[in-house]
Amino acid sequence: MGYDPGGTEVRFVVIGAGMAGILSAIKLREAGFSDITVYEKADRLGGTWRENTYPGISCDVPSHLYTYTFAPNPEWSHTFAPGPEILAYFEAVARRHGVDRLIRYGQEVCRLDHDGTRWRVTTSTGEQDAADVVIAATGVLHHPRYPDIDGLDEFAGRVFHSARWDHSVPLAGARLGVIGTGSSAVQITGAVTDVVAEFFLFQRTPQWILPVDNPPIPEADRARYRADPSALTALRTELNAGFIQSFANAVVDADSAALKKLENAARANLEDSVTDPGLREKLRPDYRAGCKRLIISANFYQAIQRPNAHLITEPIERVEPEGVRTADGVLHRLDVLVLATGFQVDRFLRPMQVRGRAGVCLDEMWTPRPYAYLSVSVPDFPNLFMLNGPNGPVGNFSLIDVAEAQFGYLIQLIELLARGRYSQISASHHATSRFEAERVEAARKTVWVTGCRSWYLDDRGVPVAWPWSFTRFQEAMARPDLADYELI
Ligand code: N01
Numbered sequence: 021m022g023y024d025p026g027g028t029e030v031r032f033v034v035i036g037a038g039m040a041g042i043l044s045a046i047k048l049r050e051a052g053f054s055d056i057t058v059y060e061k062a063d064r065l066g067g068t069w070r071e072n073t074y075p076g077i078s079c080d081v082p083s084h085l086y087t088y089t090f091a092p093n094p095e096w097s098h099t100f101a102p103g104p105e106i107l108a109y110f111e112a113v114a115r116r117h118g119v120d121r122l123i124r125y126g127q128e129v130c131r132l133d134h135d136g137t138r139w140r141v142t143t144s145t146g147e148q149d150a151a152d153v154v155i156a157a158t159g160v161l162h163h164p165r166y167p168d169i170d171g172l173d174e175f176a177g178r179v180f181h182s183a184r185w186d187h188s189v190p191l192a193g194a195r196l197g198v199i200g201t202g203s204s205a206v207q208i209t210g211a212v213t214d215v216v217a218e219f220f221l222f223q224r225t226p227q228w229i230l231p232v233d234n235p236p237i238p239e240a241d242r243a244r245y246r247a248d249p250s251a252l253t254a255l256r257t258e259l260n261a262g263f264i265q266s267f268a269n270a271v272v273d274a275d276s277a278a279l280k281k282l283e284n285a286a287r288a289n290l291e292d293s294v295t296d297p298g299l300r301e302k303l304r305p306d307y308r309a310g311c312k313r314l315i316i317s318a319n320f321y322q323a324i325q326r327p328n329a330h331l332i333t334e335p336i337e338r339v340e341p342e343g344v345r346t347a348d349g350v351l352h353r354l355d356v357l358v359l360a361t362g363f364q365v366d367r368f369l370r371p372m373q374v375r376g377r378a379g380v381c382l383d384e385m386w387t388p389r390p391y392a393y394l395s396v397s398v399p400d401f402p403n404l405f406m407l408n409g410p411n412g413p414v415g416n417f418s419l420i421d422v423a424e425a426q427f428g429y430l431i432q433l434i435e436l437l438a439r440g441r442y443s444q445i446s447a448s449h450h451a452t453s454r455f456e457a458e459r460v461e462a463a464r465k466t467v468w469v470t471g472c473r474s475w476y477l478d479d480r481g482v483p484v485a486w487p488w489s490f491t492r493f494q495e496a497m498a499r500p501d502l503a504d505y506e507l508i
Pocket of ligand 1: 078079080082162167168169182199200201202203204205207222224225255313334360361362363473474475
């Protein structure tokens with residue numbers, strides 16, 4: 021693979037300098053392309069690891085697996101390293117590969133218009149650019165979802181979303197409330213209960229939680245990984261196999277033995293960790309483990325059992341200047357309120373205005389919901405390729421592996437453009453409809469539809485995720501089937 025000097029020079033615009041955007045820039049350069057600009061709206065790279073800085077943040081994929089295959093990291097401090105370390109990793113990799121120099125910071129792409137030949141790119145500062153190929157690496161869990169709760173604006177204390185943590189607000193001695201019980205809230209709970217004076221967790225739905233051990237990785241192990249990179253590769257392979265077998269493939273088959281095992285482990289964790297029967301029942305979900313994204317935590321149950329921690333299960337009635345009032349009439353007085361209420365997961369690319377062939381509008385096409393062929397390409401939007409796009413394997417795999425596999429697929433299409441075989445490539449309408457119908461059908465077998473509310477479900481209750489095994493995903497990503505594309 022590589023850029024054929026006799027072919028056509030290709031100009032690339034990559035949108036977003038998070039994990040997938042950095043990956044794209046590195047891989048494009050490796051393939052011999054040099055005319056690349058990465059547009060980043062913020063003043064720093066790192067995507068979700070730049071945005072999310074709440075106390076206790078880490079990744080629920082083991083760090084040695086949540087690394088690029090081409091950039092193993094012997095220095096991870098823990099099996100599940102903290103967020104700032106992950107951010108530093110992406111910054112170091114971008115620097116080492118020289119792609120940090122390709123990034124234009126403070127430039128939010130707000131328009132993409134296909135002029136029949138190329139993409140016209142407009143940023144929020146009014147700058148114009150043009151590209152033959154646009155790679156959208158804009159992330160999935162990106163736009164915070166704010167709850168619609170009466171009186172939220174009237175709160176007299178400090179209020180912010182978990183993905184917009186305000187570090188100027190002191191926690192020591194504060195009465196802190198957290199709304200939500202997703203991965204973010206669980207990690208925050210584990211990190212702050214021994215810092216604040218009183219802690220209130222407003223739970224609408226309890227979660228199944230798997231226990232994990234997260235001790236520091238001893239220096240001796242790190243030295244071994246430094247000295248012998250093959251040991252690191254072997255570790256990654258082993259972690260990957262375990263992750264796929266015990267988790268990724270389990271959740272797409274609601275009847276699988278692997279899923280039963282996970283359910284038993286989560287149930288045993290609740291029984292073994294929570295001593296007070298009343299609290300235990302409040303924390304017990306009434307849906308199957310894995311229906312919502314399974315949460316792993318080394319310290320949530322301990323934290324919520326501290327004397328200063330209060331699990332509030334009464335529905336929230338309204339927010340008042342002094343705190344949160346629940347349906348039983350109780351006012352929970354607070355100084356700080358954190359909204360760990362998740363993300364708007366259907367906002368791919370948007371609010372960007374994207375107009376494809378003959379002015380077709382992506383926002384209209386994606387109303388009521390986004391879709392894409394294999395989650396990488398959309399009909400009538402030629403040479404606009406997505407990493408971690410709509411309905412991809414968001415819920416059950418490491419997103420780095422997903423992005424690497426998708427890029428390996430896309431570069432094969434890009435090579436066809438570079439060699440001048442075609443000038444415009446986009447999925448056909450027919451293939452996209454077929455894929456979407458198959459995906460919706462397969463989703464019926466997943467644990468995600470067994471009776472819970474979660475961000476995996478769209479407005480129809482259909483999971484917005486790849487509903488098959490990881491092997492099937494790898495097979496799909498191995499080679500594009502050009503019969504499924506409109507090639508000009
Ligand atoms: O968000 P969520 P998140 N009143 O959507 C509740 C990844 N991630 O930021 O369950 C009261 O999961 C809502 O309640 P309910 C990971 O993929 C990974 O925690 O809908 N409550 C729910 O409890 C994760 O899945 C890591 O009834 C309201 C919570 O808010 C994804 O990000 C760390 C409410 C939202 O949970 C999102 O996680 C963090 C209301 N009006 C995130 N509205 C790791 O790698 C919402 N809720 C570990």
